[in-house]
Amino acid sequence: MGFLNIEKKKQAERDPVERVKDWREYKKAMPETEIREQAARCMDCGTPYCQVGVTLNRGTTGCPIHNLIPEWNDLVYRGLWKEAYERLAKTNNFPEFTSRACPAPCEGSCTAGFVSEPVSIKSIERAIIDRAFEEGWVAPRPPRRRTNKKVAVIGSGPAGLACADQLNKIGHNVTVFERSDRPGGLLMYGIPSMKIEKDIVDRRVNLLKQEGIVFKTSVDVGTDITASELRNNFDAVILCTGAGKHRELPIEGRGLAGIAPAMDYLTASNRYVLYGEELKPDFDARGKRVIVIGGGDTGEDCVATAIRQGCKSVVQFGKHGRLPDERSDKNPWPEHPNVFSLDYAYEEAEELFGRDPREYYIETQKFIGDKNGHVTGLETGSFLKNGTENKRLKHWDADMVLIAIGFQGAEDRLFDDFGINKDPSGRVIDAGEHSYQTSRDGIFAAGDARRGASLIVWAIEEGRKAAAAVDLYLDKKLSLLNQ
Ligand SMILES: Cc1cc2nc3c(=O)[nH]c(=O)nc-3n(C[C@H](O)[C@H](O)[C@H](O)COP(=O)(O)OP(=O)(O)OC[C@H]3O[C@@H](n4cnc5c(N)ncnc54)[C@H](O)[C@@H]3O)c2cc1C
Ligand code: SF4
Structure with missing residues (x-):
């Protein structure tokens, strides 16, 4: 019930006049004493709407990856940081990205926010993951055993990375193909470094490499390697290619320079x-x-x-x-x-x-x-x-x-190559909400490519769910479904 007598504090930001002189992150970390106080504002309510992750009235309500928010709030309040990190890592592959750039739908549905200000969930998440990196708790953990299954993930944005991470953890042999020269998708080349600095993305990609995921960058699937080559050489393929087709403004003068x-x-x-x-x-x-x-x-x-x-x-x-x-x-x-x-x-x-x-x-x-x-x-x-x-x-x-008037979904070429249908807004329609499998056997889709331009946290959720579906397809195992 801390919210009754402790005021919400927002994450501090650097002075706007100073921060525009560089490209560094504009937010500052909160000191430990403040974070523990903020965590104490959580009332551990019976129905934690903060973690429901559903779409209401076309917006996101609660955390799409169902982060165990009241649990880690309490652990942080008690100073049990490692335990808090372990709870956070159960549901979120990349808290260092979400805690920096997520619009925090969890806070919008926090019960304390009904009568007062919501709990500073995103700042607490950030404090947990920053501490976990500082303490060395986030270390490479390659799988103990490998299966004989080979999986290709196309695209290395948050959906592709989460999918690859989940499948690698249970021993499948994962190769990520990326058209750009660096992995990360929009985390690397879309979202400016004021929101997510690029060494934060590199740090995670390096961990994934050390855990055994193979990254092949500067490979444009469909040009440098064909769809049929991938189908022949891998047991499953997941298209995580984003929704990069931008919406145009075809009016008079559009062809002008500038x-x-x-x-x-x-x-x-x-x-x-x-x-x-x-x-x-x-x-x-x-x-x-x-x-x-x-x-x-x-x-x-x-x-x-x-x-x-x-x-x-x-x-x-x-x-x-x-x-x-x-x-x-x-x-x-x-x-x-x-x-x-x-x-x-x-x-x-x-x-x-x-x-x-x-x-x-x-x-x-x-x-x-x-x-x-x-x-x-x-x-x-x-x-x-x-x-x-x-x-x-x-x-x-x-x-x-x-x-900057929005996106029209996934680029056509690759989906045509794989023979996959899209709806008029460019989303892969034949990759179902639960199966993530397209109408083509062994071909899956996840992230912005499947749901349309969205958020990092939804991309992570899609990558995790698609990985579970692929694992089920490959081994008819339920191993990931309960995680
Ligand atoms: C400018 C901008 C700012 C944003 N800011 C935020 C934010 O603050 N918070 C937030 O939550 N969300 C934000 N988003 C949305 C978020 O970045 C996306 O929802 C998320 O990155 C989608 O993840 P994804 O993995 O599905 O696709 P992407 O991140 O788009 O990654 C797709 C990858 O696939 C690769 N690819 C495509 N085709 C091929 C091919 N044929 N062969 C090989 N590779 C291929 C692309 O190069 C790319 O790297 C922002 C988006 C933009 C554009
Ligand atoms: S991932 Fe986003 S919605 Fe989920 S707890 Fe973190 S800030 Fe909230």
Whole structure:
């Protein structure tokens, strides 16, 4: 019942004015005494909604991997850190990723949050895994025995890594094929290092290598190795290729120079942060007036990246309105709260430029360019507000425009090669919720490729479930189903 007399503390962040000068993580770890106090706010309620992990009203309620949150809260409160880590590791293959970048649907459904502020679950998770690494508790543990089964995982994002980890632990021989030069998927080349530093990803990949997983990077499956070669050489194949096909904005002027998809921009920036001057992108925001089209998280990461590159100004367009400050009646607890927040990039923009960069109810109508074919601005037009159409034609100056209006699911080519069907939104429809097996014998799908663009924590859950399904397929064993 600690929540009655202990106030919730948010994870401390670095000063926005300072942190925009580098690419390091913007959050700071909480000191041990504070973390134990925060853990004491958990009331260990009879029905811990924080760990249910279901979809309610199209949002995630509770932790999708069913982290044993009240148990580790109590262990942390009592100072039993190793035991807390052991409980956490039972359900989460990569707490160092989720505790840094998860939107924490667990906190949205925490029972304490019904009457007060929710428990700081994500900060506690982070303290446990950081401590476990510091103490050396996270060590390579190769399986004692190997089976004679060979499994190919295509894609090394959180879904592919979790799937590979689970299958390797029980002795199957796992090879992960990755098109990029480094494993990690969007953890490596999508999510900026301000949220997850790349040595955190490398550290985990190295552990997986030491445990016996083989990584083959710079291998584009479908080009460098064919679908039929994989089918012939492996007992099972799992497609964890993400939902990387971006949504386009096919309006007048789209072909102008200076307009790019958000992911091209973010990937190039991440590569520069990793490799330095040798890979300095020629497409960067220094001195430019930047407009980001798309009000989601990818757009937010573009804002933060443009700020660090030294943009002159930055504006982000959203098609929808500003979220309310409090939950609306249509969004009751324990649903994920759809409420306004000043996230890291917006806080930084406010500090630097004196205003929140978000503009609402905006629809871009056309891009305008100069005689050299470079973008100079754009026009926004009619938009819908409260169900009625308004006309507000407005011109905006811009030297750089980033399109971040979402993803259209998995890329077609590989799925065509394997003969797998997708629905109109690009999700693999014939990989069932429970079987994860596609209509092709021995071919499975998991992560964003199966469910559409989502979250790290859902990708981990999908990777774990797909691994259990593959194991069942391979050995007709139930060994992973109870973990
Ligand atoms: C900019 C951005 C920021 C995000 N921020 C967050 C966040 O803060 N918190 C959060 O929870 N989620 C966030 N997400 C979402 C999260 O990153 C994804 O949901 C998650 O990474 C999906 O995991 P995955 O393993 O399914 O696919 P991915 O991470 O997309 O990995 C797929 C991998 O497959 C590889 N691949 C594809 N085709 C082939 C092929 N033919 N051969 C070989 N390899 C191939 C790709 O190169 C890639 O490495 C963000 C997403 C983006 C784009
Ligand atoms: S993985 Fe996400 S939802 Fe689950 S406990 Fe951690 S922060 Fe909460």
